[in-house]
Amino acid sequence: MLAIVVWLIGMLVFFFVLFNVIQHALNTSNMAKDLAEIKELLRERAASRAPASPPPVPGDIPELRKIYDRCPGCGHIVEARAAVCPECGLNLS
Numbered sequence: 869m870l871a872i873v874v875w876l877i878g879m880l881v882f883f884f885v886l887f888n889v890i891q892h893a894l895n896t897s898n899m900a901k902d903l904a905e906i907k908e909l910l911r912e913r914a915a916s917r918a919p920a921s922p923p924p925v926p927g928d929i930p931e932l933r934k935i936y937d938r939c940p941g942c943g944h945i946v947e948a949r950a951a952v953c954p955e956c957g958l959n960l961s
């Protein structure tokens with residue numbers, strides 16, 4: 869019985885030491901430094917990025933402005949000839 873308890877405690881200590889050795893090796897590895905550098909670069913890029921402009925819509929292109937229009941109700945792009953907005957059902961005629 870005592871032998872089993874001693875063995876269990878021994879294994880616990882062994883795995884605790886093993887875990888800490890591996891964790892320390894990972895934290896001080898070049899890969900960890902590279903990852904920290906990449907994270908920092910991404911954070912800087914995200915902070916300096918200008919707010920995204922809305923994507924161009926057919927209504928903003930003069931040639932297509934005659935064919936397409938924006939629904940005054942929901943802003944969905946609809947054909948200028950459409951009588952009803954397919955998105956919200958607003959009567960456009």
Ligand SMILES: [Zn+2]
Binds near residue numbers: 940942944954
């Ligand atoms: Zn609509």
